[in-house]
Amino acid sequence: MIRQNLIYSYSLGRGALFLSEMVLLKLFTKIFAGGTSDFNPPKELVNQVRQSLFDLLKEDAKKIEDGVFPLSVLYPESPLSHLKRLPKLFWDGLGIEKRRSAGRTTVFSDQAKDEAKNKPIYFKRNFHFQTDGYFSDHSAEIYDHQVEMLFTGAADAMRRMLITEIKKRSGKTDGEGLKILELAAGSGSSSKFIHMAFPKTRLTVSDLSESYLDKAKFRLKAFKNIDYIIADAADLPFRDNEYDVIVCTFLFHEMPLEVRKQVLKESLRVLKPGGIFAAVDSTQYHDRKEFNVFLEQFPIEYHEPFYRNYCENPMEDMLREAPFADVQSRSAFFAKAMSGIKSCASS
Numbered sequence: 572m573i574r575q576n577l578i579y580s581y582s583l584g585r586g587a588l589f590l591s592e593m594v595l596l597k598l599f600t601k602i603f604a605g606g607t608s609d610f611n612p613p614k615e616l617v618n619q620v621r622q623s624l625f626d627l628l629k630e631d632a633k634k635i636e637d638g639v640f641p642l643s644v645l646y647p648e649s650p651l652s653h654l655k656r657l658p659k660l661f662w663d664g665l666g667i668e669k670r671r672s673a674g675r676t677t678v679f680s681d682q683a684k685d686e687a688k689n690k691p692i693y694f695k696r697n698f699h700f701q702t703d704g705y706f707s708d709h710s711a712e713i714y715d716h717q718v719e720m721l722f723t724g725a726a727d728a729m730r731r732m733l734i735t736e737i738k739k740r741s742g743k744t745d746g747e748g749l750k751i752l753e754l755a756a757g758s759g760s761s762s763k764f765i766h767m768a769f770p771k772t773r774l775t776v777s778d779l780s781e782s783y784l785d786k787a788k789f790r791l792k793a794f795k796n797i798d799y800i801i802a803d804a805a806d807l808p809f810r811d812n813e814y815d816v817i818v819c820t821f822l823f824h825e826m827p828l829e830v831r832k833q834v835l836k837e838s839l840r841v842l843k844p845g846g847i848f849a850a851v852d853s854t855q856y857h858d859r860k861e862f863n864v865f866l867e868q869f870p871i872e873y874h875e876p877f878y879r880n881y882c883e884n885p886m887e888d889m890l891r892e893a894p895f896a897d898v899q900s901r902s903a904f905f906a907k908a909m910s911g912i913k914s915c916a917s918s
């Protein structure tokens with residue numbers, strides 16, 4: 572219990588760091604780019620959100636204590652790398668604010684224009700008003716840090732909800748014999764946790780962005796048994812019945828409804844009979860209704876054109892319609908872990 576409390580305290584401290592960086596960033600952009608927001612949720616609601624954050628971090632600490640995943644998932648990057656990124660983040664904040672106030676959502680550098688060629692139309696945009704969307708090394712370098720700031724240091728704990736689903740469903744402790752495919756891995760945050768929790772698995776890390784996949788490769792270079800591939804989650808370059816487990820984190824809320832359905836269809840095709848599909852993504856309107864004001868505000872402040880439709884269409888229903896069997900979901904803070912099984916009848 573002492574160890575669990577220490578882990579929890581560490582996560583709280585980490586959250587406080589990202590929160591203070593976010594407060595400073597907001598102040599900085601307000602002074603130098605005039606960014607303002609009149610969103611002012613009731614104090615009582617903010618307290619409830621804070622409590623749900625604490626609950627998530629406590630549960631995460633307990634999972635580490637119980638050995639669901641190792642303590643190493645918490646090892647931080649070097650403080651120097653963290654600090655060196657801050658000027659870039661603050662400078663980038665000004666660009667984000669400028670695009671936000673001008674309502675510009677397709678502004679790309681030459682590298683980004685080049686990388687965006689031949690990508691699906693819905694994908695070619697500055698999601699979150701971020702510089703270059705998902706199409707440059709610069710974007711891939713600062714993305715994870717930006718997400719942690721947005722979620723007060725809870726993004727990684729939300730991603731780790733995925734591990735619990737896979738462990739519960741597969742009954743495997745080290746991943747021996749499992750072939751896992753990760754869709755839309757981004758710069759590899761969840762991939763790292765999957766590998767740490769299942770060191771004996773053969774993991775395929777995929778994404779549609781070259782820059783993000785390169786960043787993932789770089790971050791995971793110390794790990795063995797990982798293959799990397801550029802892949803569209805809605806049109807997978809794999810044979811039928813190839814993987815035991817398919818996972819993704821924070822993909823669906825950035826896709827149009829038809830593409831979400833197509834990703835589930837492709838996952839079903841590529842999974843072996845009895846295979847596991849597990850995803851972590853944003854909560855939706857039906858999950859915790861009192862938090863809906865935050866879900867409604869998110870796409871107003873950050874460019875997320877498909878988010879509202881995502882929130883309106885329960886993922887659990889879509890998984891059942893795919894059809895996956897034994898669909899389950901659990902939410903914590905602003906994340907939801909969902910999973911289902913490919914029944915033998917679907918193959």
Ligand SMILES: C[S@@+](CC[C@H](N)C(=O)[O-])C[C@H]1O[C@@H](n2cnc3c(N)ncnc32)[C@H](O)[C@@H]1O
Binds near residue numbers: 778822
């Ligand atoms: C919000 S980020 C999540 C990244 C990562 N999974 C995480 O937890 O941070 C969404 C990711 O989905 C990827 N993506 C979007 N559409 C995709 C598609 N059709 N196929 C594969 N990846 C896609 C983007 O390149 C980006 O890396």
